[in-house]
Amino acid sequence: MTRRLLIDTDPGIDDALALLAALGCPGVRVEAITTVAGNVPLDAATANARRLVALAGPPSPPRLARGAAGPLAGALVTAAHVHGDDGIGGLAGLREADGRPRYPVPDQPSLEMQDGAALILEAAAALGPELSIVALGPLTNLALALARDPGGLARVGRIVVMGGAVDVAGNVTPAAEFNLHVDPEAAAAVLDAGLPLTLVPLDVTRRVRLGRAALERALGRPRDRRARFLADLAAQGFGPAGDADGRGMALHDPLAVGIAVDPSFARLEPLRLRVETQGALRGQTRRAADGAPCDVALGVDAGRFLDWLLERLCRASA
Ligand code: RIB
Numbered sequence: 001m002t003r004r005l006l007i008d009t010d011p012g013i014d015d016a017l018a019l020l021a022a023l024g025c026p027g028v029r030v031e032a033i034t035t036v037a038g039n040v041p042l043d044a045a046t047a048n049a050r051r052l053v054a055l056a057g058p059p060s061p062p063r064l065a066r067g068a069a070g071p072l073a074g075a076l077v078t079a080a081h082v083h084g085d086d087g088i089g090g091l092a093g094l095r096e097a098d099g100r101p102r103y104p105v106p107d108q109p110s111l112e113m114q115d116g117a118a119l120i121l122e123a124a125a126a127l128g129p130e131l132s133i134v135a136l137g138p139l140t141n142l143a144l145a146l147a148r149d150p151g152g153l154a155r156v157g158r159i160v161v162m163g164g165a166v167d168v169a170g171n172v173t174p175a176a177e178f179n180l181h182v183d184p185e186a187a188a189a190v191l192d193a194g195l196p197l198t199l200v201p202l203d204v205t206r207r208v209r210l211g212r213a214a215l216e217r218a219l220g221r222p223r224d225r226r227a228r229f230l231a232d233l234a235a236q237g238f239g240p241a242g243d244a245d246g247r248g249m250a251l252h253d254p255l256a257v258g259i260a261v262d263p264s265f266a267r268l269e270p271l272r273l274r275v276e277t278q279g280a281l282r283g284q285t286r287r288a289a290d291g292a293p294c295d296v297a298l299g300v301d302a303g304r305f306l307d308w309l310l311e312r313l314c315r316a317s318a
């Protein structure tokens, strides 16, 4: 059975790996991509989504829509210090010998829409339980879709969210993970809506790492533009994206895509969670008896997932 995905994303270096894995995965069809401000402002996130679709060159390109330019409440706080101002570790500035950009933003795809929430609801209505939504950034677009049509989102088969930190410290504050910290109001609305939701928190994403050398070994000699992008990312994109501690990049978003495609990568537990929207704990996910029920990935088969990811990213380029 083909897995049909809508990916909501704020690319972002780990988002880029997740998108290339999904766009190159046999048995998976990325029906649509919606962008959201998060790691970088919306324009940069959308430009990167267009670059990545062009690099992946899927047989049937996904529809693309720009989503929210900021959180439901408060100002956007990006992670450009991690992902680079361009969101892809500076690769947008690379030039060929003749001065042409190495990774230009392709011409506006004719399918681009200006309303991410509308595309989410359209895909949910068209595909229903056959559709899985994978949210790799702040949940603003999903919350806007929910507000517009509360029953619309509930039609989909599964919503897999990369976000939260349940029994571990956050990565923005000691309490909060980035995606939920950017827009805790949106996260609370989505978790409280009783949707078929799987949460992939830092508890497991920090346990799957990819080092620069491992990616370069798996790539070998890059044989196409997609592989060259990955080689350039390995060469200069890993530092800011968390390879600083020398253990390799934490594969937050690729793991969420992996679990959407094959839930057996994770050990899921039914929990009740609350998202804090006030004060110093803003963006925290905590266990609560009156919290919203969701399946939470608290265990991961890291080795098998990493093999799967490298197969998707590298062998397909060979
Ligand atoms: O906390 C990690 C998450 O925040 C990932 O989705 C990363 O891309 C950033 O958006």
Ligand code: CA
Pocket (backbone or CB within 6 Å): 009, 010, 011, 012, 014, 015, 038, 039, 136, 137, 253
């Ligand atoms: Ca992301």
